[in-house]
């Protein structure tokens with residue numbers, strides 16, 4: 001678990017600002033208001049930020065909602081007759097609301113379906129079942145030009161900017177491409193101006209336009225990836241492990257940039273990460289995913305102070321505490337075994353094969369629904385209240 005400098009701390013904690021990478025002068029923070037920023041802010045029909053709405057005491061209406069979303073990949077066998085012998089249930093019935101102008105953090109261990117869920121929301125992979133609506137539009141029903149227009153509003157930032165940027169294309173060409181494809185800026189001079197605006201927006205000098213991805217540091221490359229994502233003035237950005245490939249010292253700069261752009265452009269984010277420290281600091285709401293389903297979802301601060309699902313409790317117990325005295329007395333909850341195969345998830349509660357609180361009744365037979373155990377705090381565990389009250393204790397050998 002890497003320790004990430006708290007850039008802004010939506011959970012209320014303060015941290016050093018330290019946005020710029022002193023060792024890398026071109027990797028500077030964004031300039032002030034730019035034409036790109038003001039254009040986007042002026043033309044994108046987004047509501048108030050989640051923070052603003054929270055301050056006004058009203059819940060934010062979601063920008064995007066998914067219900068019962070499933071993505072099942074067929075497993076095929078046979079050289080001559082290509083038979084489907086099963087399915088990888090990568091996403092297996094997810095309900096999700098992305099707060100407009102806010103950030104939803106999605107966490108869970110490798111292989112639990114985070115990327116597939118993110119890609120399904122953008123229709124980069126076709127869902128097997130379920131619905132996705134954005135501003136009331138049925139995203140899964142869109143075809144042709146309507147789908148193309150919708151895609152402008154939903155963009156993705158990838159984990160590894162080097163592999164997501166074409167090494168043979170200059171930055172100018174990378175950033176011009178979406179402008180050309182979607183015909184948002186006509187004429188090469190206007191496009192060149194827009195490319196420089198975008199570079200300025202993400203804190204890169206105009207001279208970056210003539211260079212190629214390999215000439216930049218990891219942090220700078222991620223800035224290029226972010227510039228490409230905001231080029232079409234989207235409403236939603238899905239950032240899949242946006243800082244996992246970066247040095248810890250650079251991570252905070254990129255997280256800060258994402259937050260500044262959100263504020264300036266009114267963006268809604270889904271941030272996917274396996275690192276709880278990363279999502280904690282940037283998320284308004286966090287969803288914890290296990291084997292294709294969301295098992296707990298609530299406000300970021302509450303998830304960290306009052307985790308209710310046994311899986312979340314175990315994840316939290318692995319996070320080091322900065323206070324040495326508290327750290328010495330920290331109890332870790334050990335999860336035995338690996339993530340079961342998503343092709344053959346356990347019956348009843350999917351977490352039961354690793355759950356230190358597993359009970360002889362219900363856990364193996366009944367699928368626990370995601371239910372509101374506390375206000376705005378949903379948990380998929382039959383025994384969440386009894387575990388929280390200490391009436392059900394974890395297995396002794398799971399505590400170290």
Ligand SMILES: Nc1ncnc2c1ncn2[C@@H]1O[C@H](COP(=O)(O)OP(=O)(O)OP(=O)(O)O)[C@@H](O)[C@H]1O
Pocket residue numbers: 073088089090108109110111112113114115116117274342
């Ligand atoms: N195109 C595909 N075809 C078949 N199976 C796939 C495909 N894409 C993903 N999977 C499987 O779906 C499951 C979920 O994968 P996914 O990449 O969504 O997980 P993840 O949570 O993003 O993991 P990581 O943290 O390692 O990125 C895995 O078992 C994976 O092997």
Ligand code: SF4
Pocket residue numbers: 309310311349350351352353355356357358359363368380381382383384
């Ligand atoms: S339902 Fe049972 S197995 Fe599942 S998390 Fe709760 S206690 Fe553990």
Ligand SMILES: [Mg+2]
Pocket residue numbers: 114115116240
């Ligand atoms: Mg992934």
